[in-house]
Amino acid sequence: MKSRSIYRATPDHAAATATAREERGHWVMAALYPSSASARTVARRVPIAEMMPSYEPAGAYEAYAAHHTDGTALWVRYVAGDEPVPVLPDRMSVRIRHDGDGPGYSGVGIITVTVSTRCPQCGGPRGFDTVIPHRFHHDGDSYVVDRWSNKCGHVDMYDAVLAESREVLLPLVPAPVPSPGPPAKDSPAGLILTAAKGRRGMHAQQAARLLDVHGHSEYAERIRAELRSRKGHMSAKQAADLVHALSNPVVEGGVR
Numbered sequence: 001m002k003s004r005s006i007y008r009a010t011p012d013h014a015a016a017t018a019t020a021r022e023e024r025g026h027w028v029m030a031a032l033y034p035s036s037a038s039a040r041t042v043a044r045r046v047p048i049a050e051m052m053p054s055y056e057p058a059g060a061y062e063a064y065a066a067h068h069t070d071g072t073a074l075w076v077r078y079v080a081g082d083e084p085v086p087v088l089p090d091r092m093s094v095r096i097r098h099d100g101d102g103p104g105y106s107g108v109g110i111i112t113v114t115v116s117t118r119c120p121q122c123g124g125p126r127g128f129d130t131v132i133p134h135r136f137h138h139d140g141d142s143y144v145v146d147r148w149s150n151k152c153g154h155v156d157m158y159d160a161v162l163a164e165s166r167e168v169l170l171p172l173v174p175a176p177v178p179s180p181g182p183p184a185k186d187s188p189a190g191l192i193l194t195a196a197k198g199r200r201g202m203h204a205q206q207a208a209r210l211l212d213v214h215g216h217s218e219y220a221e222r223i224r225a226e227l228r229s230r231k232g233h234m235s236a237k238q239a240a241d242l243v244h245a246l247s248n249p250v251v252e253g254g255v256r
């Protein structure tokens with residue numbers, strides 16, 4: 001594993017993209033972040049080149065954030081062009097040798113486990129596409145396990161792979177943020193929208209009063225606060241949008 005750019009104070013995205021372009025489809029570690037939230041934010045921006053000029057044009061790069069021994073790593077790859085690049089799956093299943101957990105020898109055991117396709121040390125792609133069967137003999141019997149090599153150079157030991165397979169596998173990518181659907185009719189926002197339908201040009205002030213009547217004073221207050229900051233320019237529809245957003249906070253998905 002080259003340590004290029006890992007400990008730089010500022011990630012060198014220009015250097016990372018130059019490397020990535022040299023080998024289209026191959027993942028390059030672009031930066032290391034102390035905070036997983038920062039890494040995930042950048043990983044979301046890379047594919048759309050949002051505030052990330054090195055990754056222009058939008059759609060030229062893919063990215064993901066993954067656990068690294070020293071933080072959270074951002075991995076990117078260059079995908080621009082007509083030929084599709086191989087998909088990086090989230091999981092891989094492999095056969096490993098495991099002779100049992102209990103004390104005493106109970107013979108050779110072969111089990112199939114499912115683990116992440118990301119190297120637990122650097123977050124780089126594991127050699128999921130290099131898996132080959134390996135046959136061995138023991139006491140006259142023949143067994144087959146899987147072997148693979150990781151491009152990053154880190155070696156997976158069967159014990160660690162087994163332990164990892166027993167951990168709860170959390171999603172590797174943040175779950176898509178659900179955009180709040182239309183407000184329910186009996187929700188505070190729904191009440192406003194229903195009333196606004198029958199009252200052309202209904203104002204946010206009237207929306208706030210309506211919510212007071214229905215016992216949603218907290219939202220009514222938020223509308224009035226917003227109304228003051230907008231110097232009175234706010235329609236009931238805008239008040240409904242505000243209330244709907246307040247009652248459907250956007251929560252970021254988790255990442256392992």
Ligand SMILES: [Zn+2]
Pocket residue numbers: 119120121122123124150152153154
């Ligand atoms: Zn690695």
